[in-house]
Amino acid sequence: MLSIKNLNVSVEGKPILNGLNLEVKDGEVHAIMGPNGSGKSTLASVIAGRDYFTIEQGEVTYMGKNLLEIPPEVRAKEGIFLGFQYPVEIPGVSMTNFMRTAINEKRKHQGLKPLSGAEFLKLMEEKKKLVKIESKLANRSVNEGFSGGEKKKNEIFQLALLEPKLAVLDETDSGLDIDALKVVANGVNMLKRKDNATILITHYQRLLDYVIPDVVHVLFDGKIVKSGGKELALELEEKGYNWITKET
Amino acid sequence: MQKDNNKIINKLAKSDYKYGFYTDIETDRAPKGLTEDTIRFIWEKKKEPDFMLDFRLKAFRHWQKMAEPTWAHVKYKPIDYQDITYYAAPHKKPQYENLDQVDPDLLETFNKLGIPLEEQKQLAGVAVDAVMDSVSVATTYKKSLAEKGIIFSSFSEALQDHPDLVEKYMATVVPYTDNFFAALNSAVFSDGSFVYIPKGVHCPMELSTYFRINAANTGQFERTLIVAEEGSYVSYLEGCTAPMRSENQLHAAIVEIIAHKNAEVKYSTVQNWYPGDKQGSGGVYNFVTKRGICKEKNAKISWTQVETGSAVTWKYPSLILKGDNTTGEFFSVAVTNNMQQADTGTKMIHLGKNSRSTIISKGISAGNSNNSYRGLVKMSGQATNSRNFSQCDSLLLGDKSGAHTFPYIDVANKSSIVEHEATTSKISEDQLFYSLQRGIDMENAIGLIVNGYAKDVLKKLPMEFAVEAQKLLSISLEGSVG
Ligand SMILES: Nc1ncnc2c1ncn2[C@@H]1O[C@H](COP(=O)(O)OP(=O)(O)OP(=O)(O)O)[C@@H](O)[C@H]1O
Ligand SMILES: [Mg+2]
Numbered sequence: 001m002l003s004i005k006n007l008n009v010s011v012e013g014k015p016i017l018n019g020l021n022l023e024v025k026d027g028e029v030h031a032i033m034g035p036n037g038s039g040k041s042t043l044a045s046v047i048a049g050r051d052y053f054t055i056e057q058g059e060v061t062y063m064g065k066n067l068l069e070i071p072p073e074v075r076a077k078e079g080i081f082l083g084f085q086y087p088v089e090i091p092g093v094s095m096t097n098f099m100r101t102a103i104n105e106k107r108k109h110q111g112l113k114p115l116s117g118a119e120f121l122k123l124m125e126e127k128k129k130l131v132k133i134e135s136k137l138a139n140r141s142v143n144e145g146f147s148g149g150e151k152k153k154n155e156i157f158q159l160a161l162l163e164p165k166l167a168v169l170d171e172t173d174s175g176l177d178i179d180a181l182k183v184v185a186n187g188v189n190m191l192k193r194k195d196n197a198t199i200l201i202t203h204y205q206r207l208l209d210y211v212i213p214d215v216v217h218v219l220f221d222g223k224i225v226k227s228g229g230k231e232l233a234l235e236l237e238e239k240g241y242n243w244i245t246k247e248t
Numbered sequence: 249m250q251k252d253n254n255k256i257i258n259k260l261a262k263s264d265y266k267y268g269f270y271t272d273i274e275t276d277r278a279p280k281g282l283t284e285d286t287i288r289f290i291w292e293k294k295k296e297p298d299f300m301l302d303f304r305l306k307a308f309r310h311w312q313k314m315a316e317p318t319w320a321h322v323k324y325k326p327i328d329y330q331d332i333t334y335y336a337a338p339h340k341k342p343q344y345e346n347l348d349q350v351d352p353d354l355l356e357t358f359n360k361l362g363i364p365l366e367e368q369k370q371l372a373g374v375a376v377d378a379v380m381d382s383v384s385v386a387t388t389y390k391k392s393l394a395e396k397g398i399i400f401s402s403f404s405e406a407l408q409d410h411p412d413l414v415e416k417y418m419a420t421v422v423p424y425t426d427n428f429f430a431a432l433n434s435a436v437f438s439d440g441s442f443v444y445i446p447k448g449v450h451c452p453m454e455l456s457t458y459f460r461i462n463a464a465n466t467g468q469f470e471r472t473l474i475v476a477e478e479g480s481y482v483s484y485l486e487g488c489t490a491p492m493r494s495e496n497q498l499h500a501a502i503v504e505i506i507a508h509k510n511a512e513v514k515y516s517t518v519q520n521w522y523p524g525d526k527q528g529s530g531g532v533y534n535f536v537t538k539r540g541i542c543k544e545k546n547a548k549i550s551w552t553q554v555e556t557g558s559a560v561t562w563k564y565p566s567l568i569l570k571g572d573n574t575t576g577e578f579f580s581v582a583v584t585n586n587m588q589q590a591d592t593g594t595k596m597i598h599l600g601k602n603s604r605s606t607i608i609s610k611g612i613s614a615g616n617s618n619n620s621y622r623g624l625v626k627m628s629g630q631a632t633n634s635r636n637f638s639q640c641d642s643l644l645l646g647d648k649s650g651a652h653t654f655p656y657i658d659v660a661n662k663s664s665i666v667e668h669e670a671t672t673s674k675i676s677e678d679q680l681f682y683s684l685q686r687g688i689d690m691e692n693a694i695g696l697i698v699n700g701y702a703k704d705v706l707k708k709l710p711m712e713f714a715v716e717a718q719k720l721l722s723i724s725l726e727g728s729v730g
Contacts, residue, residue, distance in 0.1 A: 048681075048685050049684070049685075050681055071684075072681070072685060073685075073687055073689045076684065082685050084685075088676070088679050088682045089679075090696075090697060093696045097696060098683075098686070098688070101688050101696060102688050105687045105692065106687045142682075162686070162687075
């Protein structure tokens, strides 16, 4: 589904990703861990198409297409979803309006008829239950005045509504209480299908108790320096990152 | 950040005026220039009563002694008042009973504007008095209004049919001495609308007028007079678009509203004059004097305006709250893009006891434009226990546009309260990227954010106009899809 080869990315002349390689296949869950500032969010942003990064070198292929040539809104419509580490507030724009526009734009792209108001509200109700988001949150403006945890839950709510092919969740588990963590994990598990994939960026192995990753990667200094199974996460939690950085 | 900003600005700057076209209807016009002869020409052409000639000439003589105001935060090339045609009328000017009789070119114009008369007629409860080139050419729903004693006609017709009413009220709220543009309008105005709601009558439908400037190089001088007798109610709507022009066009209108005891008048405008091209040339100069008076106890007037057009706007719909317990409201969204300049706001003059006023102003500036809010709240000595609340917000798109707020407050009694709040915000890169990431393109995202920002004002508009206004905000900001 996603193939990244020798990706080198800089911002304002400063290198951030240095020769990163990653292969994600249909149906897989990948976890990416790594110290602060190692480039995890940068990778997520590049996949989503944020344009203040400069791609110096490398290839990113998504479903057989050169992803780097596709504008961000088209990437979204073709199934890429980014759960933001810091979801932004958009005052005055209701969640309902925002998500209805998003879904209908995507449907238009797929050649489907737009959902009517009633159909959309029904879908919202369904997904609200799935991610146990309180009704009042969904009725407010996008993230406006939401607590840190509520913002993260709202990302999962949007994920559930949009049903992406490739979800990149950037620390969606940070700042969540244990119940909310289960909700997030549940959301990811329930949306898991043979033909989609998830990249979980996280600092905590506890999320991985609920969502079992196929592969765990360690991102360090702009590249993936180690990959392994679920046990790698446990090992990292125990020993920190030092042993790996020494190894490399 | 910078890079994205520039992208947005460029995208916005691509936005071309979508209603740029003009039809070719023959006009009957006055020679260019302004002298007492011009005024006599207009008066004769329009076969007006004698008092009008006297009024126009007085206004003209006064105007000659006045200087153009320079205090507004706008810049424009000096206007050559002798290079303007002060009167142009469509050649044939019958009042049409049905659409088949209407000049097909005119219908085509309305169709291009997206306001086919057929549909307008069917639109529940909306009477349309379409004004084209200064003379009213189509009026509908007149009969059912007449049954209630409501007069809704062109100003010219009102001068023929109800000269006493016009004489009684005209220039009582905006005297010709008021300001330079008001004096000019009083001297040369060609047409406009007249509304009279008799005592105790609740006008059963929204009264709506579309204005268009159509003849090349013709200054447009509209005059609207609305009188609501005791205990009556009316909601009046005015919308306009103008075709693409190469020379600047002057538009200096006057609107006067008189609300008697317990009467309520809602006045809504969706204004979309041609704003000029990306370099700012060719747009309409909109210098308007709008004022209402809540004359006696419990009267209420609200102004709601959505302003997206004009190269230069100078406009302060104001209210005199003369009676006790009167209420004045001003709700405004003003959008400027490219090189547009707007200096707009309101004046609330509290004279009566327990009078209330609310001001909500939302300015949106994009491109290289400049958007100023200028507001005066005055509480006189007698206006005890009165209140005003003002909220003035500015939203900036990109970093080349400007927003300015000039609030003036003057309170002459101790029991009145004036509150003023102001905010300035920007559409951030992060907000736009968040929307893009959800599959919402730049134009839709800006549309959603801007409409959300302006919601408090848009919801004051009658339903069908709110939809139109939303579209207009999107059209004026979003560019023609690149
Ligand atoms: N827009 C930017 N301008 C300048 N530097 C940036 C920008 N974005 C990221 N960086 C830098 O790139 C490096 C990687 O940042 P990134 O946000 O990708 O780290 P991260 O792995 O997600 O860290 P964390 O675990 O703290 O979220 C950091 O040194 C950061 O300061
Ligand atoms: Mg990060």
